[in-house]
Amino acid sequence: MVKKKNTKGSAKKEIIKNSAAKLFKEKGYSAASMRELASSVGVEAASLYNHINSKSELLHTICYNVAERFISNIDEVEKQEEKAIVKLERLLRFHISEMLDHYEEVYVSDREWRQLDEPYLDEYRELRRDYRKRFSAIIQLGIDEKEFKEIDSNTAVMIFLNAMGAIDQWHRIVHKIERLALEDNFITLLLEGIKK
Amino acid sequence: MVKKKNTKGSAKKEIIKNSAAKLFKEKGYSAASMRELASSVGVEAASLYNHINSKSELLHTICYNVAERFISNIDEVEKQEEKAIVKLERLLRFHISEMLDHYEEVYVSDREWRQLDEPYLDEYRELRRDYRKRFSAIIQLGIDEKEFKEIDSNTAVMIFLNAMGAIDQWHRIVHKIERLALEDNFITLLLEGIKK
DNA sequence: AACTTAGACTAACGTTTGTTAGTTTCAGAT
DNA sequence: ATCTGAAACTAACAAACGTTAGTCTAAGTT
Helix, strand or coil, rough: CCCCCCCCCHHHHHHHHHHHHHHHHHCCCCCCCCCHHHHHHHCCCHHHHHCCCHHHHHHHHHHHHHHHHHHHHHHHHHHHCCHHHHHHHHHHHHHHHHHCCCHHHHHHHHHHHHHCCHHHHHHHHHHHHHHHHHHHHHHHHHHHCCCCCCCCHHHHHHHHHHHHCCHHHHHHHCCCCCCCHHHEEEHHHHHHEEEE | CCCCCCCCCCCHHHHHHHHHHHHHHHHHHCCCHHHHHHHHCCCCHHHHHHHHCCCCHHHHHHHHHHHHHHHHHHHHHHCCCCCHHHHHHHHHHHEEEEECCCCHHHHHHHHHHHCCCCCCCEEEEEEEEHHHHHHHHHHHHHHCCCEECCCCCHHHHHHHHHHHCCHHHHHHHHHCCCCCHHHHHHHHHHCCCCCC
């Protein structure tokens, strides 16, 4: 008797994916066990495999989902005929709202992607490199057009990307200060530093 | 026959600690195995225990070493009778040079401290909270004295601390652009954003 | 020459890991 | 009432884990 695997979005699969994201975020991918995940879903470990194929598939799904959103966003930003500073602001605002709306997933994809196994690890590394390059090109454009200071664009990208990483404490803070206020704080600090 | 443990700084223990930092950085603490560490030191896994007491002790040492340096630095900064902007610049420059000089250790302490076990995990969480508070107080001082813009000081701290997290790619970049240039890029971007 | 000891080794331990096999359950369709 | 199939279960697997016990080696001290 062969079992069919749910390829489409069953409700349970979604629950597992979400629980996994939360667990991976709290413990780290490697330290999180399938038995722990199972119990957080309210099921035995073996039962998970009625819905998923492997632990690594869960991480893969999380990482590639996030990557896809960021890439399709920068696709759009590049298309627009705007000044570099507008493009940069759009990128930053997208980063912020992604973090607020997809907290665990974005966090996990950022800190745990190294645990992907080949060939996806290499491919993912390439995706990240590519994204940074395109981000950097937008900044360089701003520098060339005298909109921005003459800083090293790669350094700037890294600062921007990593500034976004503090999601952990954010979630606590976002209840205290308003979401929009947070966003503006961010934009102020990061954008004013680069403006000429 | 009871074996004495090397409590003082044997050369081998230092080698193990450094290899551990490098390995923990590359694979993550949980995914890194003692057998892997041993082989990177050129020894069998069991032999490591002639020099160390446990895997978790290695992480503990790394994290607390780093914490001690950061705390004693902010101790000094607080003592100085200077404007907030000078204090902030000193903090930022210290962060940067720590990352450049103690690459792996700082990276590991920042990303893997959650893998500490109790009671050190709680204690370390407290140390981090305390550091952020003191950092935040310095920024708030600058706001009160009208040196800085009226941003949320906690948000600013998080941006600053996390901007520092991009050490990974830095090490590659620091060979391309000069160390001092990197530092100045950083200071420009982060400090100009907050200045009034 | 005999003794000591640091530090390597091999072998093994008890756990925990991700995962598979095979069985049971039970709601919905016939 | 019977059949079906998804999804739970129990039991077990082999592999990998951190760690311990006990032994061997070789350099240094007496």
